[in-house]
Amino acid sequence: MLSDVSLNLIELGHFAAYLAFFVAIVQALAPLAARVFKSPGLRTISINAAPVLFLLTTVGALTIVYSLLTNNFSVLYVASNSNTHLPVFYKVAALWGGHRGSLYLWVWILTAYTAAVGLHGRSRYPDRLAVIMAVQGALIAGFYGLVLFLSDPFTRLFPIPPQGQNMNPLLQDPGMVIHPPMLYMGYVGFSIPFAFAMTALLTNWRSELWIGHTRRWALFAWGFLTAGIIFGAWWSYYVLGWGGYWGWDPVENASFMPWLMGTALIHSISVQERRRMLHTWNIFLIITTFALSLLGTFLVRSGVLASVHTFSAAPGQGIYLLTFMVIVLTLAFGLFLIKGGYQQAEESFISPLSRESMFIWNNVIFTIACACVLLGTLYPLFLQAATGARISVGPPYFDLVMVPIFLVMLAVMAIGPLVSWRKANLPKLRGRLVVPGLLGLALAVLVAALWAPVYWTAPVAVGLVGFVAATIVANVGRAVIARRHQHHEGPWQAFTNTVLGNRRHYGGMIVHMGILVIAIGLVGSGLFKASKLVMMAPGDVLQLAHERVRFDGTRKVRGPDYNAVEGRLTVLNNGAKLRPEQRVFFGSPMKVERPSVNSTLLRDVYVDIGDHQGGKWEIHLFINPLVNFIWMGGGIVIAGLAFSLSDYARRRRRVAVGAEAAASHL
Amino acid sequence: MKSWAWLVVLMVLASPAWGVTVVHESVLHRREIAIAKKLRCTVCQAESLAVSQAGIARDMRKLIRQKLRAGETPAQIRAYFVKRYGDYILLKPPFDPLGAILWIWPFALAAAFGGVAIAVMRRRSRAPMPATAPELGPEDEARIEALTRQE
Numbered sequence: 001m002l003s004d005v006s007l008n009l010i011e012l013g014h015f016a017a018y019l020a021f022f023v024a025i026v027q028a029l030a031p032l033a034a035r036v037f038k039s040p041g042l043r044t045i046s047i048n049a050a051p052v053l054f055l056l057t058t059v060g061a062l063t064i065v066y067s068l069l070t071n072n073f074s075v076l077y078v079a080s081n082s083n084t085h086l087p088v089f090y091k092v093a094a095l096w097g098g099h100r101g102s103l104y105l106w107v108w109i110l111t112a113y114t115a116a117v118g119l120h121g122r123s124r125y126p127d128r129l130a131v132i133m134a135v136q137g138a139l140i141a142g143f144y145g146l147v148l149f150l151s152d153p154f155t156r157l158f159p160i161p162p163q164g165q166n167m168n169p170l171l172q173d174p175g176m177v178i179h180p181p182m183l184y185m186g187y188v189g190f191s192i193p194f195a196f197a198m199t200a201l202l203t204n205w206r207s208e209l210w211i212g213h214t215r216r217w218a219l220f221a222w223g224f225l226t227a228g229i230i231f232g233a234w235w236s237y238y239v240l241g242w243g244g245y246w247g248w249d250p251v252e253n254a255s256f257m258p259w260l261m262g263t264a265l266i267h268s269i270s271v272q273e274r275r276r277m278l279h280t281w282n283i284f285l286i287i288t289t290f291a292l293s294l295l296g297t298f299l300v301r302s303g304v305l306a307s308v309h310t311f312s313a314a315p316g317q318g319i320y321l322l323t324f325m326v327i328v329l330t331l332a333f334g335l336f337l338i339k340g341g342y343q344q345a346e347e348s349f350i351s352p353l354s355r356e357s358m359f360i361w362n363n364v365i366f367t368i369a370c371a372c373v374l375l376g377t378l379y380p381l382f383l384q385a386a387t388g389a390r391i392s393v394g395p396p397y398f399d400l401v402m403v404p405i406f407l408v409m410l411a412v413m414a415i416g417p418l419v420s421w422r423k424a425n426l427p428k429l430r431g432r433l434v435v436p437g438l439l440g441l442a443l444a445v446l447v448a449a450l451w452a453p454v455y456w457t458a459p460v461a462v463g464l465v466g467f468v469a470a471t472i473v474a475n476v477g478r479a480v481i482a483r484r485h486q487h488h489e490g491p492w493q494a495f496t497n498t499v500l501g502n503r504r505h506y507g508g509m510i511v512h513m514g515i516l517v518i519a520i521g522l523v524g525s526g527l528f529k530a531s532k533l534v535m536m537a538p539g540d541v542l543q544l545a546h547e548r549v550r551f552d553g554t555r556k557v558r559g560p561d562y563n564a565v566e567g568r569l570t571v572l573n574n575g576a577k578l579r580p581e582q583r584v585f586f587g588s589p590m591k592v593e594r595p596s597v598n599s600t601l602l603r604d605v606y607v608d609i610g611d612h613q614g615g616k617w618e619i620h621l622f623i624n625p626l627v628n629f630i631w632m633g634g635g636i637v638i639a640g641l642a643f644s645l646s647d648y649a650r651r652r653r654r655v656a657v658g659a660e661a662a663a664s665h666l
Numbered sequence: 667m668k669s670w671a672w673l674v675v676l677m678v679l680a681s682p683a684w685g686v687t688v689v690h691e692s693v694l695h696r697r698e699i700a701i702a703k704k705l706r707c708t709v710c711q712a713e714s715l716a717v718s719q720a721g722i723a724r725d726m727r728k729l730i731r732q733k734l735r736a737g738e739t740p741a742q743i744r745a746y747f748v749k750r751y752g753d754y755i756l757l758k759p760p761f762d763p764l765g766a767i768l769w770i771w772p773f774a775l776a777a778a779f780g781g782v783a784i785a786v787m788r789r790r791s792r793a794p795m796p797a798t799a800p801e802l803g804p805e806d807e808a809r810i811e812a813l814t815r816q817e
């Protein structure tokens with residue numbers, strides 16, 4: 001039995017959260033008060049509130065985790081999302097395994113970002129920091145209102161039940177433990193560019209003073225969002241057992257839309273940095289990206305869409321979130337319309353064929369992609385609300401619409417980085433495109449010939465991937481050769497110096513390579529997969545696409561919080577053992593199929609076990625080619641992004657050393 | 667005449683057996699999945715019949731297979747499901763008054779955004795350029811020299 005202190009420790013967290021709510025309101029209002037009462041000193045309250053908020057919210061989070069770990073079922077959230085059988089690992093993760101806790105995590109991450117920006121800004125942009133903090137404070141207060149008044153994770157339960165309900169069985173997986181925090185780091189991270197843009201509009205902040213910082217925060221958030229989406233796909237693939245990783249589920253779309261706009265943003269921002277143009281468009285993109293992050297949260301958390309992600313939500317929360325979103329966006333876009341004029345581009349296009357115009361095309365395509373996903377996701381909801389008619393928009397629609405858009409993206413990706421800034425040299429550009437173009441064409445023909453009756457997207461996509469890869473390699477090659485001529489270095493040294501010397505650019509190229517690897521994975525697993533669903537008796541052998549799989553029988557196994565039937569299968573080609581399970585979790589009538597996968601670089605053998613009938617078991621076998629490329633590509637994207645951002649750290653060090661050197665000279 | 671009757675009897679007897687042969691089954695399965703992919707599992711959230719593990723989805727898949735065995739075409743099978751469940755069951759919305767906007771939308775967007783982008787770039791690139799920068803003087807050259815040496 002728990003002692004009184006540990007039983008009621010949760011109240012400390014509850015108190016801390018309420019305190020944080022009021023601190024956030026103060027944080028939001030301090031710069032305004034400073035202006036009204038003409039005492040600039042009040043502004044510092046805003047800045048100093050940031051770490052306090054983070055600390056208070058952390059106290060709240062820790063008390064929830066403590067209650068989960070100590071099976072404190074007097075807390076409603078603990079009783080409904082955890083029980084004594086749940087492994088410790090999942091008890092901690094249960095903080096975001098339920099609706100209320102996951103909203104709390106949202107706020108927690110928001111306060112963490114705010115504290116980080118507070119520290120980051122003290123030396124770099126101290127004059128505007130108070131306003132940035134105030135914008136963040138307003139967002140924090142808004143979300144705290146939701147957490148405390150409509151979805152309070154600290155609510156107590158009496159009488160105390162002897163046992164809790166279980167965490168959603170589908171969520172009991174390492175992939176799911178990582179996926180939500182990553183995704184939230186992405187969603188919430190886009191609040192920082194938003195706060196910068198709002199501050200810029202409010203205080204007429206000159207764009208070159210804030211756009212560089214914004215770019216790095218946006219890249220940071222984009223990286224987490226990318227990782228979050230990939231982990232989500234990974235979880236879907238290894239846990240849900242349907243043999244796929246992306247189903248154009250509305251909730252997946254909800255995370256994909258901010259990703260698309262965020263991708264447009266991180267490209268477009270560099271145009272502003274390099275060429276001092278697109279200022280207003282960038283602010284528009286920043287607001288839209290954050291708006292889509294909010295929309296994603298609303299769609300997932302309001303219960304408008306029911307899915308494995310939405311848990312159960314009360315309608316009041318949906319209305320609150322929607323109202324909050326409408327207020328934030330009305331204010332943001334209103335401010336944009338009134339004050340956006342100050343953030344005017346200083347330069348303009350010289351030629352319609354230039355790097356900046358290629359970035360425009362990138363933005364156009366990503367915006368179209370996002371708008372298509374948006375309509376496909378929301379239209380059925382609107383239609384049902386407006387007319388009562390029910391229609392479905394699912395994978396066949398999205399595949400048909402989005403795949404051509406993705407292919408155009410690849411084409412722009414090939415040409416864009418080759419076009420020079422300001423005005424392209426057309427003959428030179430043509431010369432650089434010929435060889436990669438022919439290479440891509442050859443690859444496309446090869447794919448079309450080798451896998452003869454194949455859907456047209458496969459050869460086109462592979463051809464484009466080859467095209468892009470060749471342009472990147474040629475680009476690096478030219479730079480290395482130029483450097484060798486200039487500095488008389490060996491090939492390897494020239495290569496490392498070239499790449500390390502311009503981390504920002506080559507980091508971006510690594511990210512592009514990662515996207516290509518993902519594209520190969522998508523083509524392979526999307527167009528060349530095979531599946532079979534059969535009843536098998538022990539000893540039966542099933543053949544599918546050169547793979548032979550033998551069913552050896554079943555065994556009963558017991559997990560920490562479930563009983564399961566384990567199928568025992570052998571992949572005859574390489575002797576690998578497959579152990580798919582059908583789990584029945586305690587306190588849940590649901591049967592959960594847990595697939596088993598034998599993975600090699602080129603193909604996955606993926607198997608599910610279903611019900612049995614007269615000595616035979618239902619076996620669902622999938623051969624999924626190249627799925628590993630998707631995960632590898634995701635890793636490359638993140639690595640490239642980290643490499644690109646490392647430029648910043650390096651430059652800062654150099655500046656610091658330079659400053660020291662200068663100081664020692666004095 | 668007698669031999670004909672025998673043939674009919676043989677065919678009737680053999681016909682269920684055709685369904686069991688491996689090749690036939692796998693082809694059927696492929697067709698069944700192809701159809702099931704485009705139909706929604708009516709009790710699930712955003713899942714197709716092909717991937718859903720719900721009981722009703724299994725039954726509907728079985729029904730698709732039976733209809734395929736009976737020789738119905740995919741279009742007939744789809745029509746059967748639409749008649750019973752409405753357009754809701756189609757994961758790819760049809761081009762009708764309700765669904766048309768979904769199909770027009772991508773093209774409308776491409777036209778609108780593409781048009782705006784081209785217009786903006788044309789207009790801006792025709793706009794008067796800022797005066798060209800003055801020639802570099804010896805002072806500037808010395809500064810550049812000093813900066814490059816620092817690097």
